[in-house]
Amino acid sequence: MPSGESNSIHSDRPHCQEGDLLRRKLKFFFMNPCEKWRAKRRFPWKMVLQLVKIFFVTAQLALFGFDRGGHVDFLEKSNIAFKHLFLEGWQPSFETMPYPPATGAFAVYTIPEFFSSVNYALRQYNLTEKVAIGTYHFSNPNATKPPVVMCNTFYKIGKISAHNQSFLFDDTKIEDCFQLLPVIEYDESTQSAVAIYDVEKFLLLRNKSINFDSIISVELKFSVKTVHLRKLSKVHTPDCFRFNISIFYDNSLHNGQMTVALSCSQEMLKCNGKVTSDVDEGPLLTLVTIFDAIVILVSSVSLFLCCRSLHRGNQLRKETSVFFEERLNHPLQVHSHFEFVNFWYIMIVINDLMTIVGSGLKIRIENKESAAYEACGVLLGTANLLVWFGVLRYLGFFEKYNILILTMKKSAPNILRFLVCAGVFYFGFTVCGWVVLGPYHLKFRTLSVASECLFALVNGDELYVTFATIPNTGSYVWWYSRVFLYVFISFFIYVVLSVFISVIMDTYETIKSYYEHGFPKTELQQFYDQITDEAHELFTQHPKQSRGSCCLCGCIPACIASCRNCASSRDSME
Structure with a gap:
């Protein structure tokens, strides 16, 4: 055999083996x-790990949900209790959420009502420990009463003379x-x-006053401490909180209605007590922590x-891209690069990171x-x-x-x-509904509500x-609202x-057609489908053939080097 022909055979064999292996x-x-199980066992x-993780993560979330439900319920009930304690005229009807609302806004409309409301909050605050059913104490460590703080926000200058339609304002807020x-x-x-x-006498003694023409808001601030007992046991030990309470009187609109709102923020404190019990539930808390650690x-x-x-x-994407450029003389297409990115795995990575961080926070909370x-x-x-979204990946194994x-997946771009x-x-x-109907319609008052x-x-x-x-006031806005709603409902x-459903149905029919006549093959599928072996034959015949070729030409140095490269590549793949 001529030396040139021999060198050509030796140089082509590694290229063929490299493409076959790829x-x-x-x-x-x-x-x-x-299929991977059938191919390589x-x-x-x-x-299996994802299926096991579903059980652990769901059980952990259920345990946390019960605990968090009790915590949130305690905060909501405490907020309601504070409203009954510190807001004059508060009624249970304000606590419900009927639609449309049966009651108006909780507000004051006269100056005497405003001062009466503030005085009521001050008196109730100083009598909290005596009149409240809940265990609320003053926030100072020595059990003394810190005074209520009053913050008035107003314009620097604000004078209105409505009788002659004149006013004088300086918009600087103080x-x-x-x-x-x-x-x-x-x-x-x-x-x-x-x-x-x-409050009126106190302001008079301090040479202060409230000008309701310029006042923007009045806020009362104070705090109380409490202990949340929950289900008393060694596992569910009490929690200690400081509630920072704010009563806000809003006059920013200057429309004669000064709305009153109570809000409170909680701050968790370290408790110093202990719970004695005949039943030792200490191991249970340890088991819960161990369970979180397993998650x-x-x-x-x-x-x-x-x-x-x-x-x-x-x-593998980089290796394939290099092979296409050097051996097939054309670059790998962009969408083919994305075929190597498994977005299911990316979703799993995200939920794993969130589970790890959330489990760490849960242990700290417990x-x-x-x-x-x-x-x-x-x-x-x-x-x-x-x-649970990840379960869809495994359901996809069934036709x-x-x-x-x-x-x-296919209809997502069109959708x-x-x-x-x-x-x-x-x-x-x-935007049209918010601007035109907002002043008259409860459901269009703000852009988000609209x-x-x-x-x-x-x-x-x-x-x-x-x-x-x-309301039917005879205004053309009422007629406009009818046309607006009829057009919107009919159009959408x-x-x-209908068009939205047709987009999905068209894709569904296309997928059904693919199942009947075969799916179109991508660039990568056309490349690797040249290997016609079944899954269980994919890595059984090829290694034997490689070993056989190595034995037959073991005397040839170039073939020995080629077989060594093939074996090392196969071992790294396995």
Whole structure:
């Protein structure tokens, strides 16, 4: 054999083997766990781990949900209790959420009502420990009463002369905060000095006053401490809180109505007591902590396996890209690069990170080191949602379920384009409804409320109530509202939703056609489908052939080097 022909054979054989090996790698990479099991008897650890993780994460979230529910319920009930304690004229009807609301805003409308309301809050605050059913104590460590702080926000200059339509204002806002102290008066009946809580007299003694023409808001600030007992046991030990309470009188609109709102923020404190019990429940708290640690461990292993798979996919993408450029003389297409990115794994990585951080916060909460219930709830809840979303990946192994999943995947671009177009119409209707109907209609008072109302109408919710809520004052706005609502409902229900459904149905019919006549092959599929071996034959025949060729040409140095490269590549792949 001539030396040139021999060198050509030796140089072509590694190229052929390299392409064949890459095709087998790609075919194995895009297999599902069941096919990989048949191909190499590789146990689907990631799939089993995800199924196990569903149980652990859901059980953990359920345990946290019961605990958080009691915590939130305590805060809500405490807020209601403070309103009954410190707001004059507060009624249970203000606590319900009927729609349309049966009561108006909680507000004061006269100057005597304002001062009476402030005085009532001051008196009740100083009598809190005596009159409150709840265990509320003053916030100073020595049990003394810190005074209430009053903050007045007003314009620097504010004078209105409505009789001749004149006014004078300086829009500079000034905030004046001071402590409200009791006024000492002499009681002739008891022949002794008494302390009374009267804001008007106190302001007069301090040479202060409230100009209701310029006043923007008045805020009363004070705090109390309490202990949340919950279900008393060694596991559910009491929590200690400081409630920072604010009573806000809002006169920013200057419309004769001064709304009154009480809000409170909680701050968790370290408790110093202990609970004695005949039943030793200490191991239970340890078991709960161990369970949280197991969830962190399972999520960490899942995170490692998915990150490793993503890394291997990226390495295979680079190897394939180099092969296409050097051996096939054309670059790999952009969408083919994205085929190596497993977005299921990315979703799993995100939910694993959220589970690990949320579990850490849960352990701190259970050990009274943190009160971040909201952050922990958001992390664990979202992580659990993504974990259950991941089940769709394994349902996709079955044809009937896979049709639905492929329909959602393929129709996603068209749905996004459709939503952009529909969103333009929707935003136009929202802004129009807010501007035109907002002053007259409860459901259009703000831009966000108007959007929520129109979204409910699209889904057929409260159609009649929306029509009936606007008052019939004989104004052309009433007629405009009818035309507006009829046009919006007809357009979105009969046109937009129909087109939306047709977009999905068209994709569904396309997917069904693919199942009958075959799916179109991508660039990568056309490349690795040149290997016609079944899954169980993918890595049985090829290694034997390689070893056989090595034995037959073992005397040839060039072939020995080629076989060594083939063996090392096969071992690294396995």
